[in-house]
Amino acid sequence: MTAGSHKPLPNPNSTGNTLSLDFGGSSVKSVVLSAEGSPLSEYCIEEIRYPFSPDDMLAKIDEHAQSHRFPVFRVTVGMPGIVRDGVVIHTPHYIRPAGPGSPVDADLASQWNHCDMKSAIEDATSWPALVVNDALVAAAAVIEGAGSELVLTFGTGLGIAFAVNGRITEHIEISHAPSPLGGTFDDVVGAINDPATDVQEWSLQICAVVDALWPMYRWDRLYIGGGNSMQLSDTARESLTDHGATFLDYEAGARGGVRAWQFIP
Structure with missing residues (x-):
């Protein structure tokens, strides 16, 4: 896929509705948000069918925009991986x-690698686009803006975002780093996607992952979300809650689509 000629775009900070899409490894969630960030439409959740190319993502954005039937002024896309200035590294x-x-x-x-997804979306839709790592959009939905705040999402792998006094820092793919439990953090978190994985053992490993991240971040507040966070054992959830974790709703990855324009440079 190559981007076409860039079209003049409206001011992305003007008042208008935002189409927010959360692309994960297994599904895409979308919603239309008001200028204040309130949902105007129902959340649409759809399985991602592979193979999945940049053109497929553009088609999916168009499909979801049509299905919501609300006027859209700009679009926010969260997706897995390293994304810098709208370019998929x-x-x-x-x-x-x-x-x-x-x-x-x-x-x-x-x-995909070095695809300028921001320009491609803007050329295809004429909407201003914000394209970032998916965990950053979830962080934008929940951070309070004071102190240090760590957001972890457990899905196909580990999503991670960090904010200090309301500034979401540059995304670093910690998920691909070696885990003290063996493999990468992605491997440990993503193991639950294998039906043979023991949920109790995996839940204990997730608690160990959180412990391993503490020396790197020393957060004031911790948020845990993502679809697979719901598979954590009751014991693990209680332990993490006792240590200050707040569990997020499933829609946080799309719900931050308006605030992301404020918090993400």
Whole structure:
């Protein structure tokens, strides 16, 4: 996919509705938000079908915009991987034609890596676009803006975002770093997607992951979300809550689509 000629765009900070999409490894969630950030539409959740190319993402954005039937002024896209200034430096799942965990396809990797997704969306829609790592949008939905706040999402892998006094810091893909439990943090968190994984053992490992992250971040507040956070055992949830964790609703990844324009440079 190549972006076309860039069209003049309206001021992205003017009043208007925002189409917010949360692209994950297995599904995409979307909602239309008012200028104040309130949901105007129902949340739409749809399975991602692989292979999934940049053109497929553009088509999916258009489909969701049409399905919500609300006028849209701008679009926020959260997606897995390293995204800088709207350019996808690397995305771990969409470069695999059979989905997360399958072998990488060289052609898909060439389409995704260094793809200017922001410009592609703006050229296709004429809407101002914000394209960032998906955990950052979830963080924008929940941070209070004072002190240090860490947001962890447990999905296909580990999503992570950090904010200090309301400033969401540059995204660093800690999820690909070696875990003290073996493999990467992504491997540990994503193990629950294997039906053979013991939920109790996995839950204990998630608590160990949180403990391992403490020396790196020393947060004042901790938020935990993502679809697989709901699979944590009651004991693990109680332990994490006792240590100050707040659990997020499933829609946080899309709900931050308006605040993301304020908190993310």
